[in-house]
Amino acid sequence: MFTIPILSFSSNDIDVITGKKTRTIRKAWKTPLKVGDRLYCYWNLVSKEKMKIFEAFVTGIENIPFSEIKDNDELARQEGFEDSKDMLREFKKMYGGRIDPNDEFQIIYFEKIHIDDWKGDKIDEKAMITKRADILFDSGKFDKSTMCYDAALRLDPHDVYLLNKQGDNLSRLGKFIEAIECYDKALEYEPDNIYILNNKAIALLNSGNINEALKVSNIAYNYRPSSPIVLYWRGFILEMLGRYDDALRVYDKLIVLDGENPEVWNSRGNLLTDMGMLEEAIESFDKAVEVCLDDSEMDASAINRMGNAYIDLGKFDEALECFNQAINLEKNNIDFLLNKGVVLMELGKFEEAVDSFNKVLLRNPDNEDAFFLKEECLDNF
Numbered sequence: 001m002f003t004i005p006i007l008s009f010s011s012n013d014i015d016v017i018t019g020k021k022t023r024t025i026r027k028a029w030k031t032p033l034k035v036g037d038r039l040y041c042y043w044n045l046v047s048k049e050k051m052k053i054f055e056a057f058v059t060g061i062e063n064i065p066f067s068e069i070k071d072n073d074e075l076a077r078q079e080g081f082e083d084s085k086d087m088l089r090e091f092k093k094m095y096g097g098r099i100d101p102n103d104e105f106q107i108i109y110f111e112k113i114h115i116d117d118w119k120g121d122k123i124d125e126k127a128m129i130t131k132r133a134d135i136l137f138d139s140g141k142f143d144k145s146t147m148c149y150d151a152a153l154r155l156d157p158h159d160v161y162l163l164n165k166q167g168d169n170l171s172r173l174g175k176f177i178e179a180i181e182c183y184d185k186a187l188e189y190e191p192d193n194i195y196i197l198n199n200k201a202i203a204l205l206n207s208g209n210i211n212e213a214l215k216v217s218n219i220a221y222n223y224r225p226s227s228p229i230v231l232y233w234r235g236f237i238l239e240m241l242g243r244y245d246d247a248l249r250v251y252d253k254l255i256v257l258d259g260e261n262p263e264v265w266n267s268r269g270n271l272l273t274d275m276g277m278l279e280e281a282i283e284s285f286d287k288a289v290e291v292c293l294d295d296s297e298m299d300a301s302a303i304n305r306m307g308n309a310y311i312d313l314g315k316f317d318e319a320l321e322c323f324n325q326a327i328n329l330e331k332n333n334i335d336f337l338l339n340k341g342v343v344l345m346e347l348g349k350f351e352e353a354v355d356s357f358n359k360v361l362l363r364n365p366d367n368e369d370a371f372f373l374k375e376e377c378l379d380n381f
Contacts, residue, residue: 005029006037007108008045009053014136014144015080016041017129018151023060025079025087025253026188028104029093033058039110040120045164051128055118060109067101089118121181126155129160144171164196167203176207185300194220198230205237213237228258235267244275262288266302269309278309285309292320292360300329304336316346319374338370350377 007024015021033039037058043051069075076087087124091099115122122249149166153159167182183200189198197220204213214237220230235250251268258264269284285306288299305321323340323346341356354377360370 003101004009004040005033006040006042006045008042009119011043011049011132012144013080014132014147017132018147019112020147021080022105023079023109025064025075025105025107027091027099028106031060032063032104033106033108033238035059035061037097038113038119041110052121052123053128054115055113055120058108059111060107062107064105064107065101066099066105068101069105070101070239090325098295106266108241114365126152126159129155133165133169137169142169144369145153145169146173158189160189160196162192164193164199167199171199171206174176176203179203182209194224194227194230197223198227198233201237202233205240207234209236210240214241215284221318226257227283228254228264232264232267233258235271238273239274240263244271247271252359262292262299262302266299266305269302270305273305273309278313281309282306300326303329304333307339310373312342316343319343320347333364334367334370338367340374341370341373345373345377350380353377 004313004363007026009024015043016247023184035058039056039058041054041056042054043049055320070088073083073103076082078357080086081090083308098349100359103160110198115125115351126372129148129152133145133152136142136145137325146166146169149162149169153166156162156171163182163248167179168188170176170179171181180200183203184198187193190282197216201213201216204210204216214234216238217230217234220227221234224230225308229255231250235247235254238244238247238250248268248271251264254264255268265284265288269281269288271283272278272281285302288302292299301323303326305323307319307326310316310319310322320343322338325341326336327333327340337356337360341353344350354374357377361374364370
């Protein structure tokens with residue numbers, strides 16, 4: 001009975017599904033592969049995450065002994081490895097460490113077969129690639145996820161979800177112009193999609209086109225004036241434009257709609273600080289801390305900003321309490337430690353201030369502020 005050969009790839013081998021990789025190196029089987037053979041290709045064949053990814057034809061074969069592979073850095077890099085040692089580690093995992101110097105290997109060239117011509121079970125190829133792209137996106141591997149979204153879009157260039165996700169992905173790579181192009185394509189199909197409009201506004205903001213960002217935010221706002229996410233970014237854009245009173249009105253409206261969100265109170269506190277309304281800013285920062293469900297949600301930066309507001313009000317004990325709380329959340333944050341040292345100086349606690357500045361210098365020996373403030377403390381002992 002004839003059995004179609006199976007190749008297994010790692011789910012990290014993104015070049016396989018994007019079409020960039022069209023060859024692989026494997027130990028020769030008892031019946032070696034030959035040109036014209038059909039392949040069934042899977043991800044993670046021996047795990048519960050096993051997934052068929054495509055069928056392919058063998059288009060070329062090169063037979064090569066292991067002795068010519070094991071130290072071949074150029075060949076390894078062509079296969080996507082850092083060097084031959086990296087490739088050898090992968091081979092040892094693949095073959096359970098059982099590799100003999102005399103073993104024959106094959107460099108297998110292949111060409112993907114269109115899904116309509118598959119002989120085995122067919123899959124939803126776009127869904128498979130999209131799922132992998134989303135996993136990579138969520139794990140912060142944006143270089144790889146963008147390749148997957150591109151591959152999925154080649155299968156369906158009109159998919160609004162994919163266009164939006166690719167825009168988000170490109171934004172995280174700092175490619176804001178390309179991201180905006182993706183959002184514009186998505187908006188051709190769903191012009192009233194407030195989430196895509198909002199994402200476009202954010203990309204425009206990050207690219208420095210703040211006025212254009214506001215125009216797009218206005219469109220989203222007109223479609224849904226009570227959307228928390230639209231209001232949040234609308235307030236931020238207005239703040240960046242220096243329209244503080246307008247931004248405050250937006251945040252006040254947002255508090256009515258989403259008052260249990262600490263980020264809303266943090267943003268309002270930041271704005272009030274910039275407006276010089278320090279007492280009101282502290283009230284917002286306090287509320288941000290209050291609505292956090294647990295310490296993991298607490299924003300150390302917001303607590304630090306609240307401490308700065310207390311300094312400006314001359315309330316040093318309250319400021320010290322804030323900085324201690326922020327440091328408990330981010331023990332190695334140099335800015336928090338520096339602020340704590342400044343407050344301790346204001347309170348006349350010079351020895352404790354030196355300890356705080358020493359912690360800064362331990363992490364950053366070139367920090368001039370910590371160095372000179374420490375010297376000033378020592379003069380006051």
